[in-house]
Amino acid sequence: MRRKFVYPAQMETQSFGSLEVNVRTDVGFVPIEGAEISIGYTGVPNSQIEVINTNVSGKTPTIELPAPPIEYSLEPSPEQPYAEYTCTVTTPGYEPVVVNGIQLLPERKALQDIEVIPVGNGVNAQQLNGESIVIGPHTLFFEYPPKIPEDEVKDIAETGEIVLREPVIPEFIIVHDGPPADASARNYWVRFKDYIKNVASSEIYATWPEATIQANTLSILSFTLNRVFTEWYRGKGQNFTITSSTAFDQKWIYGRNIYENISQVVDAIFVNYLARPNIIQPILTQYCDGRMVQCPGWMTLLQ
Structure with a gap:
């Protein structure tokens, strides 16, 4: 009952x-x-x-x-x-x-x-x-710093030595829980799929239609794999893969819950990403909600 x-x-x-x-x-x-x-x-x-x-x-x-x-x-x-x-x-x-x-x-x-x-x-x-875990607010209900624009396809010369010849789905990535220059922020080893599920649960609502969740998850995957493929932060002398700062990357929230339907979508499509013709590199798919933050020429979150 x-x-x-x-x-x-x-x-x-x-x-x-x-x-x-x-x-x-x-x-x-x-x-x-x-x-x-x-x-x-x-x-x-x-x-x-x-x-x-x-x-x-x-x-x-x-x-x-x-x-x-x-x-x-x-x-x-x-x-x-x-x-x-x-x-x-x-x-x-x-x-x-x-x-x-x-x-x-x-x-x-x-x-x-x-x-x-x-x-x-x-x-x-x-x-x-001894403090409790506090899950921060969802990005669609809180005004986090807007994304700093970047080129969607990186010039390899900008990133230092590239060790990957083609996109590879890693088992783990290292998430820097703060802006890149914040040396006090902790680094976390996170399973790749768990990272994608966390970001998707933080940036879209699980109540949206499945096709909309799939489209947004694909954008999150492409952005993440661009950071992995280009060794973006390691090429700058950092020891992490990606950050949790919305100004630089995507919102990952330590300890947060995910949603069963988002988890299932990620499990089904996590090996996919977006790319341009004749370019191996996954696209750095920058996006915004289109309401709290305007981003002409970018992708907006689809509802």
Whole structure:
């Protein structure tokens, strides 16, 4: 039987999305059975609405939770189109983890991976100085720095030595979590497909039609593979593949949830990219939302 909750403030709705949490160790990615997951509204203290446990595969049951009307994410709207939830993970022998701001869209399934480490093994990979993970706002509902224009096909001479003769899909890429010149920003090794799923979940809405999601995902793939192929940042003396800054690259948000339907699209098309005739190099497909940021001559996000 569906449980009905009243979401605070603007959330007077009978729309629902769903959430599945996956808990595993940070080393070896071993699933954690019996982890307790407490779910509440982000920003509302003592708002626990559900407590669930992981199974032998480290996964929770899929639960339905209130979300805004789907129209908010299909048409321009001043209303936030997603609900935000907080998950607190506790399990014997492991450090607790808190994830704030899980973004739940209506009629879609959100997937949240959470890694834990044994008690006494230092700082959790997903916690800095004991702080919780805070998922930043979606790019379509927040004004991040606009993309600095670049040539869509790079002059090889500009990037230093090129080690790739043709596009290759890497297993991992290194994401610099900040602008290129920010030496204090952390670098993260991220599986290529996981990176694409994260960016797509951060830059488009999972409620959009599948063909629209495919088109935008293809643009994200092409941009990423251009950075990989040209060794763009390594050619400038940096030790990473790409950044999380919207001014330079695409929005990757550490620790964020993805969406099941976006994940399926990425799994189906991740070996594809856009290119010009007789040019091996993937196109650096720069784009903007076309509303909060105008970009004449570029691609705009398709709804």
